[in-house]
Amino acid sequence: MSKIALHSPYAASGTFTMKRIAYTIGWIFITIYGILTIYPLFWLIISAFKSNAQFFNEPFSLPNQWVFDNFITAWTTSKMGIAFRNSTIVSLASLLFTLLLSGLTSYVLARFNFRLKGLTMLFFVVGMLIPIHSTLVPLFILMKQLSILNTYWALILPYTAFALPTAIFILTAYLSTIPKEIEEAAYIDGTSLWGVFFRIMLPISLPALSTVSILTFLHSWNDFSFALVFISKSSLKTLPLAVSNFADGFQTDYSLTLAAMTLSVIPSIVVFLLFQEQVMKGMTAGAVKG
Amino acid sequence: MNSTTVKRFIAVALAPSLILYALFVFIPVLWSAFYSLFNWSGIGEASFIGFQNYKELLGDSIFWHTLGNNVVFVLASVLGQVPLALFLAIILYKSNAIQRFLRAAVFMPMVLSTVVIGLIWNYVYHPQIGILNFVLDALHLSSLKMEWLSDPDIAIFSLIPPLVWSYVGLYLIIFISALQNIPGELDDAAKIDGARGFTKLFKITLPMIWGTIQVAMILCIAGSLKSFDLVYIMTRGGPAHATELLATYMYNATFSTYRYGYGSTISTAIVIISLLLIGTSQWLTSRKK
Numbered sequence: 001m002s003k004i005a006l007h008s009p010y011a012a013s014g015t016f017t018m019k020r021i022a023y024t025i026g027w028i029f030i031t032i033y034g035i036l037t038i039y040p041l042f043w044l045i046i047s048a049f050k051s052n053a054q055f056f057n058e059p060f061s062l063p064n065q066w067v068f069d070n071f072i073t074a075w076t077t078s079k080m081g082i083a084f085r086n087s088t089i090v091s092l093a094s095l096l097f098t099l100l101l102s103g104l105t106s107y108v109l110a111r112f113n114f115r116l117k118g119l120t121m122l123f124f125v126v127g128m129l130i131p132i133h134s135t136l137v138p139l140f141i142l143m144k145q146l147s148i149l150n151t152y153w154a155l156i157l158p159y160t161a162f163a164l165p166t167a168i169f170i171l172t173a174y175l176s177t178i179p180k181e182i183e184e185a186a187y188i189d190g191t192s193l194w195g196v197f198f199r200i201m202l203p204i205s206l207p208a209l210s211t212v213s214i215l216t217f218l219h220s221w222n223d224f225s226f227a228l229v230f231i232s233k234s235s236l237k238t239l240p241l242a243v244s245n246f247a248d249g250f251q252t253d254y255s256l257t258l259a260a261m262t263l264s265v266i267p268s269i270v271v272f273l274l275f276q277e278q279v280m281k282g283m284t285a286g287a288v289k290g
Numbered sequence: 291m292n293s294t295t296v297k298r299f300i301a302v303a304l305a306p307s308l309i310l311y312a313l314f315v316f317i318p319v320l321w322s323a324f325y326s327l328f329n330w331s332g333i334g335e336a337s338f339i340g341f342q343n344y345k346e347l348l349g350d351s352i353f354w355h356t357l358g359n360n361v362v363f364v365l366a367s368v369l370g371q372v373p374l375a376l377f378l379a380i381i382l383y384k385s386n387a388i389q390r391f392l393r394a395a396v397f398m399p400m401v402l403s404t405v406v407i408g409l410i411w412n413y414v415y416h417p418q419i420g421i422l423n424f425v426l427d428a429l430h431l432s433s434l435k436m437e438w439l440s441d442p443d444i445a446i447f448s449l450i451p452p453l454v455w456s457y458v459g460l461y462l463i464i465f466i467s468a469l470q471n472i473p474g475e476l477d478d479a480a481k482i483d484g485a486r487g488f489t490k491l492f493k494i495t496l497p498m499i500w501g502t503i504q505v506a507m508i509l510c511i512a513g514s515l516k517s518f519d520l521v522y523i524m525t526r527g528g529p530a531h532a533t534e535l536l537a538t539y540m541y542n543a544t545f546s547t548y549r550y551g552y553g554s555t556i557s558t559a560i561v562i563i564s565l566l567l568i569g570t571s572q573w574l575t576s577r578k579k
Contacts, residue, residue: 037399040421056418059424101310112300127315131512133537133560135322138322138554138557161310161315164310193295194299222402224403224522225519243409244409264403265402265406268402268403279400280394284460284463
């Protein structure tokens, strides 16, 4: 179609209807896709409330009776409560260490100039290219030798280590946008570098710190590979590991499995719903490292 | 404050991060390469055997099959996730409530544990109570029912939908940021020139975000090589290595058959292949400019 035809008022209605049709088709597709994409999760939660019998016979209807027993059994007998505790401890500890270490590192990288600065930044960036599974075997051997296998440290340390590059990336970027005058006043006043760090830099970086916290928490909470390799004591298993045990072998108590799975995803979903923008921006920032 | 104080602060501030990172990320890779030269069952003595493990690897048909599976994943990601995410992004990049809801819905799987994702999809594919077979029955397409996860020929392909479902949200948001960053003036200029709809899409929008598309492809490649959890949970690499990936093969070699040396060899191979792929894709896409 020539430009003249496009601009002509007579052609307007033609393109208008075409656009309308394409638009509608696009929206139908996207709505169907949206429903399909949410459905598995919806199905999971609904099914967790069913009894085993109903689950087998009517996998897709709403529960006849909303059964809470599954959740109680999962929490107590199947030790989901313990797994919850372990996951919480490990995730919170990794979070704290990551915040502290990445905070310090980002402060230095964003505010100071020193000879090896470029190399340091390169160091962290290159590390992001390393496939984490290649570290499983040597870390296993290392931890065995340090006798920290089957302890909380076996997870806290690697989680923190692997969270560092993203955290540093996000924090450094954020700190670079903060005018230097803010610390300069403090320096002139005689505040020590440590004082400036704790009393000025950390509070000011709160938005970035909260993004880092959420990301580190989610990654630690959801990690499976490290937990699988480094933890074998059942009293120390984190949620993903504990839930995966339900997938093994002869588990036919589907309702129990579903309840356990639902319990484990509740924190993640809650965090996501509360902090949507931050989670989405944070995860993409971490992935697209410039 | 003098420069010695500053230097000391810098050192102290950086030390923990550097040490932790070096110890848990870099050094293990080097160690892996070191262990790959040995034959070791994990306990007792390790015997040095030079590059024999590598020779074995190159002749190992399972290794090559595994590599092929990884390639299937990479292709599925690049040809599946990226275009799908792009398509969704183009529809969903404005800011009204429905679009935000749909964006969140598509992104949601990113915050779920891979274990849960794997188990949910196990149920989807379940021969008796699975959603997929149920839907096929309802649509009177029962003849299409298959042993989705136990048929060696199709198992690896059955793993693609969960993979796409998990990660498409990430690429969606990446593309949406890119689309939202296109300057408004370009939109207006396009209107004035009469470029609309598909013309606008292909001649203006896509070229503007080409850089982001390239990055997304690199991420896809790197990400697909990392797949371990999903496959481990859903099929353990079976049946009979049909869905084995490099990472699961490495895991099995080390922890199931107690060949730490050989497992380390596969580990090192993963690193080399990753670096090669990333390097190649960087080189290929930068030449396009």
